Amino acid sequence: MSGSRLAVWGDPIAHSKSPALHAAAYSVLGLDWEYERRQVSAADFPGVLDSLDRSWRGLSLTMPLKEAAFRATASRDRHADLTGAVNTLLLGSELSGFNTDVGGIIDALGEAGVTDVRSVRILGAGATAASALVAVAELGATDVDVRARRPERAAGLVELGGRLQVSVTRDALSAPSTPVDLTIATLPSGTALDTDLAERLASDGGVLFDAAYAPWPSALASVWGNGPVVSGLGMLLHQAVRQIRIFRHGDPAVELPDEPHVLAAMRAAL
Structure with a gap:
């Protein structure tokens, strides 16, 4: 897991706030990682995924790619297995899939x-x-x-x-x-x-x-x-924190260094 390239894929994708969220976090963490967005359709997903080289570290997936990503993975966390959906791919010797939306919902509700x-x-x-x-x-x-x-x-x-x-x-x-x-x-x-x-x-x-x-x-x-009303921005924020934990540690449960500072910077980028 030595690559430094990451991206969010989906169709459509131009509206995604993920690049701003991840860039803010990587700046605080001092990580020289690149995170971009790319429009990828469900039909094109397998071929584009296969084209990635060792410079790639991971991917965030949004609709309509979560089910396709689930099928592509060799191993998955419990939340991905339960839902049949993967929104985070960790690249390496094998594809590992995670669903951080579940934790993002829990964290957003807890914050409220x-x-x-x-x-x-x-x-x-x-x-x-x-x-x-x-x-x-x-x-x-x-x-x-x-x-x-x-x-x-x-x-x-x-x-x-x-x-x-x-x-x-x-x-x-x-x-x-x-x-x-x-x-x-x-x-x-x-x-x-x-x-x-x-x-x-x-x-x-x-x-x-x-x-x-x-x-x-x-x-x-x-x-x-x-x-009381809770916006989906909280879910977006907290699922992204869990994604970055995965990209950094390989585990969505392991907190980031100085995570409160990271979270504040990400919230400011929304």
Whole structure:
């Protein structure tokens, strides 16, 4: 693991804040590493990955590459295995895959004072929803209500809930609901729900964690009333910290030297 080149790949990717976050961290850490962004489609991913030489240290992956990255890895951490998604690749003699989104959600919620939940509603049924489910299971959730435009897409989340010993139900976005401690929205950026539906979800939705952050406030956050709202920028920040731990130490749990200073510099770069 001697390379010094890193990048974030995805499609689209021009909006990514990752280069600024990583550059700020590397400056504090005194690391002479290069971190760039590159637009890579799911179809092109295997070939582009195979073209990398020994100068490369690692990759950050965003949509739609997390599942393809999972398939490419020889070894994976527990969060990646549970979710079937890899957002961090450590390059070397073999490809090691990690999912730092789970930890990023936990850290962002903890920073907002949410450290223990029992009932949760997840809006959406994609890769981020799977990370959200694992995160809330680790925060103590016992009941999770998944809402999606196409509830059949949530079948994998029901199965994952069984593995996590969490009761997971799935339903349409507009189905009647009961109060929950926390709502996690994993809908695509720019999604605007019908106002009546959004207000109904807000009325019994507890704390809102919206993975979207551009534009902010999101349409859902704008109608959440007086309930606490947590932006997805916290997840972006904290998952990046865990990525840098991996690139530096090979382990997302090993803290960086002077990590509070690193975190402050990254937060200022957002």
